[in-house]
Amino acid sequence: MSNELARDPEAKETASxxxxxxxxxxxxxxxxDDPAKESVTALKDIDLDIRQGEFVSVVGPSGCGKTTLLHMAAGLLEATNGSVRINGVDVQGPDHKRKEVGLVFQHPVALEWRTVRKNILLPVQILKENGAIEGDMDEYRDRVDDLISLVGLEGFGDSYPNELSGGMQQRVTISQSLVYNPSVLLMDEPFGSLDAMTKDQLNVELLRIWRETEKTILFITHDLDEAVFLSDRVVVLSPRPGEVADDVEIDLDRPRNEETRGSERFVELSAALHKNFRSLR
Ligand SMILES: Nc1ncnc2c1ncn2[C@@H]1O[C@H](COP(=O)(O)OP(=O)(O)OP(=O)(O)O)[C@@H](O)[C@H]1O
Ligand SMILES: [Mg+2]
Incomplete structure (x- = not known):
């Protein structure tokens, strides 16, 4: 990648x-550990640090290990070598995820027989049953109402998922990941199945939510322009076995809006990322 897009070396020193x-x-x-199967090395020698409040996207060709990376951070998968830490603590199984990490999958996961409000509350009920959350549910019920307005679903709290559009269902999914107030959001192509216009709109809204809630976000996407638009940094993985091929600082001003996509710098960063991506194949 060209020098002007390389990360500022001084920035790395302050990262720790x-x-x-x-x-x-x-x-x-x-x-x-299964001799009967051929082993597959999905990721190799990944060194990656994401700082408090950063928005980092990971892009890479299909099958290069992006979901694997995210699931290791969520504690759903164990690393074969090396360590994965959240807030300085080794991630050792999904228990760790319960308090600090919210996970957003590619497709909505709302239950069709529960209203929007009850779907958003669901993770709290599960965590409460597991003993991970104590105390009064009223606090969380109030939080659900706050979230409904935060994600722009006012008036739909008592609707059922099949009465919502795909983009609205994805807002429910985002609310589910925010309801227990994790400090980290892990998002696996959350807008991958949406049309371009809805995706652009939800991108702007996600940035607003990120700003208002001060989360640290690790975001997976196939869409290089989406990565540039959202991120402080874009990490590029090589084809499998995925290795960090590049780590690009996105120095676009914030807050970003629809006009950002038309700016000279956006076009420049996007073109460089596309070029870099093509050179990986
Ligand atoms: N449970 C599993 N058992 C064996 N191999 C797996 C398993 N899960 C993923 N893999 C392999 O690991 C590699 C990385 O998979 P992963 O799902 O992380 O890729 P990805 O980058 O998220 O791809 P995509 O962009 O298509 O979602 C793939 O080659 C896949 O076949
Ligand atoms: Mg994937």
Whole structure:
């Protein structure tokens, strides 16, 4: 990648103090302990630090290990080598996720027989049953109402998922990940199945939510322009086994809006990222 797009070397030196998500020498080999199967090295020697409040996107060709990376941060998968830490603590299984990490999958996960309000509350009920959350549900019921307006679903709290559009259902999914107030959001192509216009609109709204809630976000996408628009940094993974091929600082001003996409710098950053991506194949 051209020099002007390389990360500022001084920025790296200040990075250590507030690392919220860190991958340190991480490999992931599927089937390593099953001699009957051929093993697949999905990720190799991943070193990646994400600081408090940063918005970092990971892009890379299909099958390069993006979901694997995210699931390791969520504690749904274990690293084969190296360590994954959230807020300085080793991630050791999904228990860790319960308090600090919200996970947003590519497709909405709302239950069709529950209203929007009850769907948003669902993660809290599960966490309460598991003993991960104590205390009064009223606090969370109030929070659900706040979230409904935060994500722009006012008036739809008592609707059922099948009465909502795909974009509205994805807002429910985002609310579900925010309801127990995790400090970290892990998002796996959350807008991948939406049309371009809805996606652009939700991008702007996600940035507003990020700003208002001060989360640290690790965002996976296939869409390079989406990555540029949203992020402080875009991490590029190579084809499998995924290795960090580039880590690009996105120095576009914030707050960003629809006009950002037409700016000279946006077009420049996007073109460079596309070029870099093509050179990986
Ligand atoms: N449970 C599993 N067992 C064996 N191999 C797996 C498993 N899950 C993923 N893989 C392999 O690991 C590699 C990375 O998969 P992963 O789902 O992380 O890729 P991805 O970058 O998210 O792809 P996509 O962009 O298509 O979503 C793929 O080659 C896949 O076949
Ligand atoms: Mg994936």
């Amino acid at each position: 103090a507030e690392e919220v998500i860190s991958f340190d020498g991480v490999d992931k080999v599927y089937g390593a």
